[in-house]
Amino acid sequence: MTDVAAAGTCPVVHGAHTSKDGSVKEWWPKGLNLDILAQHDTKTNPLGADFDYREELKKLDVDALVKDVKELLVTSQPWWPADWGHYGGLMIRMAWHSAGTYRIADGRGGGGSGTQRFAPLNSWPDNANLDKARRLLWPIKKKYGNRISWADLMILAGTLSYESMGHKVYGFAFGREDLWHPEKDTYWGSEQEWLAPSDERYGSVDNPSTMENPLAAVQMGLIYVNPTGVNGVPDPLKTAAHVRETFARMAMNDEETVALTAGGHTVGRTHGNGRAESLSPEPEGADITEQGLGWNNHVSRGIGKDTMTSGIEGAWTSNPTRWDNGYFTMLFSHEWELRESPAGAPQWEPVAIAEEDKPFDVEGIARQNPIMTDADMAMIKDPIYREISERFYNDPEYFSEVFARAWFKLTHRDMGPRNRYVGPLAPTEDLIWQDPVPAGKADYDVAAVAQRILSSGLSMTDLVMTAWDSARTYRDSDKRGGANGARIRLAPQRDWHANEPERLNRVLAVYEALSAETGVSVADLIVLGGNLAVQDAARKAGVEVSIPFHPGRGDASQEWTDVDSFAPLEPIHDAFRNYLKKDYTVPAEELMLDRASLMNLTAVEMTCLIGGMRVLGTNFGGTSHGVFTDTVGALTNDFFVTLTDLGYVWEPAGFNAYNLRDRTTGQVRHTATRADLVFGSNSILRSYAEVYAQDDSREKFVHDFVAAWTKVMNADRFDLVAS
Known part of the structure; x- marks a missing residue:
């Protein structure tokens, strides 16, 4: 018999820790959410405030680590067998999908902090079964502990996979430090379902340049493009246009795009020999007994040749565990026609091919047709891509060199300048995308x-x-x-x-x-x-x-x-100087939070800097908005004193413009923008403003402003902390 009384006295609110936000944002969805400035709370870091990853890296035996990773790559595990006995293809995909989320518009994404371990990335459809790759790497992580971050290990595993399969890599740099929770500041799109139609993030899906900024992928849950075609409809020329746009947003030119596409598909394969409905939910939705793994098949075999991942089934080359020119040989040596995978996904297969040119299935049991995705066909259907592809086909050494550099760029772009690179495998050549700066004179008066x-x-x-x-x-x-x-x-x-x-x-x-x-x-x-x-x-x-x-x-x-x-x-908005290049649908205060987040400022630092910049008279164009002081140029706390003064009332005065009117005389004393008034209207920001408005905070305000100013001025001085 059910104990109703006991059930009714459960000591926690049901669903409080598993449902949605369940917080202020659900009640007031239009309220300003400051979480973007509080995401890297040190309390989430289990390593402690004194942990220094660069110091730990000095203890790392790089040669031993490389040896162990390469041995792991060819040691197949029964619970998740390696394709053809080599995990290289899986590890490359993991590294690619970790680094490939980088986008140049806001610099977010990328493999620099190991966030593929967390939602939503760990459960994106495009990352299906990459949870297995990370779990396979766990013995290495366990052995080397804090001397190697997950972020570094994931990229290293992909890079060593290429080396293990015969490719001469350009190099590898350590130095990526792990985060310990999802990045709340990265906007992945507004869609509420995986793989929602591309139309939702385009002005016109036929014009890829109209993709919503700062996004760089065509659909929610994909790294870049849909391999089966735009919205899943095969059309190589249309796909080519989307590939070009998405790779440009990843900071890649046409030659790098072809090299990465070809190099990524020279090894490994896709899996679609099963039924998607037989798979358990993704990691974040999986049962507690799955222990963080997802997409498991408890209905049929579901591993080896019966694995189900993307739905596309097959390898691109005859020798998928060896670096060679087989991708272009296959692409140019055959006519291709649309067919369906066993899972029903559209894929391109050769019209005719000799049996000996077909790759074996992953268990070496039978040969099967090679395949090409719509993105692969774009490499020969688009005139520009075809010209580059032909150049690579005819000059394999050149292709290998271009790919090596493009892979290095893909996996290191978000690390910043070269003086942040750590370890003996890092190349010493300056590359223009690293934004090199020569050392300056330091011994002067x-x-x-x-x-x-x-x-x-x-x-x-x-x-x-x-x-x-x-x-x-x-x-x-x-x-x-x-x-x-x-x-x-x-x-x-x-x-x-x-x-x-x-x-x-x-x-x-x-x-x-x-x-x-x-x-x-x-x-x-x-x-x-x-x-x-x-x-x-x-x-x-x-x-x-x-x-x-x-x-x-x-x-x-x-x-x-x-x-x-x-x-x-280019700053198209800067609340610190009360600047908007034009009118935007996004409120000025939200733009302010995004910029402060990119500058790595806390909410308190942002508040302090705004108040100080106003009284210093630094507004764009010399406007008086928010300059709540009679002593412009003095670093006073007048901005906060005026903002919290109950003797005034605020009233709208046009788009993003407000007047401060004296309650007694009715005179307009000051003008402001939303980026000013939010420090009085938002309860959290007002609490900071009230601290700085206090009579005993005048000196504190100056010292806090100086500290925040110094942080901004030295933000890019990696040489001050680089090992």
């Missing part, structure tokens, strides 16, 4: 140079705005941008609307002349100048501060600046 800046005739506002504009391009997502290199003086940044080119060119002329006279980089001068101006502003507010300055920044050259890849870094 900083105080003397500071005096030269102060006597240059530049205003304090000029100094602050130029330093901010130079540093604000930094993206912690892929470690690009920032003040080092002073690319603000080069194309395309020098002409960005947000940088106010007329004013910027006037300031740069002074800095460039001073650089020529002193030998100090413009990058150092810009940051030092900003620091001097902030110190002066603090002094005017009655607080003496000394901002730490680390010389040694270099000046990048135009030759080593990839103009096209820097274009996505």
Whole structure:
């Protein structure tokens, strides 16, 4: 008999820890969600605040690790047998799908933090059975522990797979540090179902360039394109257009795109010899007894030649565990026609092929037709891709070299500059996509140079705005941008609307002349100048501060600046300078959170910086929105004092514009934007604003601003911490 009384006294609220948010956002879905600035809470990290991965890497026996991984690749396990006795194809797919989520628009995604272990990535349809690859690697991770991160191990396993199968790889760098929870700041699309029709993220699916920014995949749950065709309908030319757009959004040109497609399909195979309905749910939806694994077949055999993954069934080459030119040989040696896999997926198979040219199934029992996906057929149907494919077909060594570099770029793009690379396998060649910056002069009299800046005739506002504009391009997502290199003086940044080119060119002329006279980089001068101006502003507010300055920044050259890849870094909004390039459907305060997240700022740091930048008078175009002070240029807490003053009332005054009106006199005292008022309207941000508005927080505000300012100025100084 059921004990109703006992069931009714369960000590927890049913579903409270397993259902949706169950929080404020469900009640007020339009409320501002600050989670994007609080996602990397150190309390989630089991390794502790003192853990230093770069120090642990010094203890790593790289040769032993490489040997162990290569042995694992050819040691088949009964619970998940290796295709043809080699796990290379599976490990390459895991590494590809880890790194391949990178997108240039916001620098998010990629394999740099090991987040393929968590939802939603661990349960994407495109990542089916990659949970098995990670579980196969567990003995290696267990053995080497904290000396190797999951992020590094996953990419290393894919790279060593190529080497194990005969490819000469370009190199590998350690240094990717694991996160310990899903990345909340990465927007994967608004669709509520896997593989929802592509139309949902395009203005027109026939025009791939209309794909919603910052997305770089055609459908929810895919890494880049649907291998069976746009919306699952085969059409190689249409697919080619989507491949070109998605790979461009991954920072790849046409040659790199063909090389990666061909190189990824030179080894391994796809699996579609089963029924999708026989599979258990994906890892996040699986039963507790599955212990984190998903897509398991408890109905039929479901492993080896009977594995079900993508639904497409077959290998691309005759020798799928050997690096060779077999992909192009197969592609160009046959006519191809559409057929169906055993699972019912459309795939291309040769019209006629000799029996000896067919690959064996993964258990070596019988030969079967090779296959091509719609994306593969795009490599010979699209005129540009075909020309490149023919070049690779006729010059296998060139193909191998291009692929090696493209694979390295794919797997390292989100790591940032080369001085963040760790380990003996890392190449030393500078590559343009690494945004190289030469070392700058560091042994100079900083105080003397500071005096030269102060006597240059530049205003304090000029100094602050130029330093901010130079540093604000930094993206912690892929470690690009920032003040080092002073690319603000080069194309395309020098002409960005947000940088106010007329004013910027006037300031740069002074800095460039001073650089020529002193030998100090413009990058150092810009940051030092900003620091001097902030110190002066603090002094005017009655607080003496000394901002730490680390010389040694270099000046990048135009030759080593990839103009096209820097274009996505252009600020089209910057709440810190109250700037919007145009009217957007996304509210200004949400844009502010996204930029603060990319700059790796906390909500408190963002609040402090906004309040300080306002009273310093650094608004774009010199507008007075949010400048709630009568002493512009002094680093006071006036922004917060005025914002929390009950003697005023706010009223709309046009799009993204508001008036502050004195309750008693009715006079308009100040104007503001949504990026100002949100610090009074949002309960969390208001709690921070109230702290800074307190009479006993005037000095605290200055010191907090200086700390946040210094963090922004030094965000890209990896040389200060690199081992």
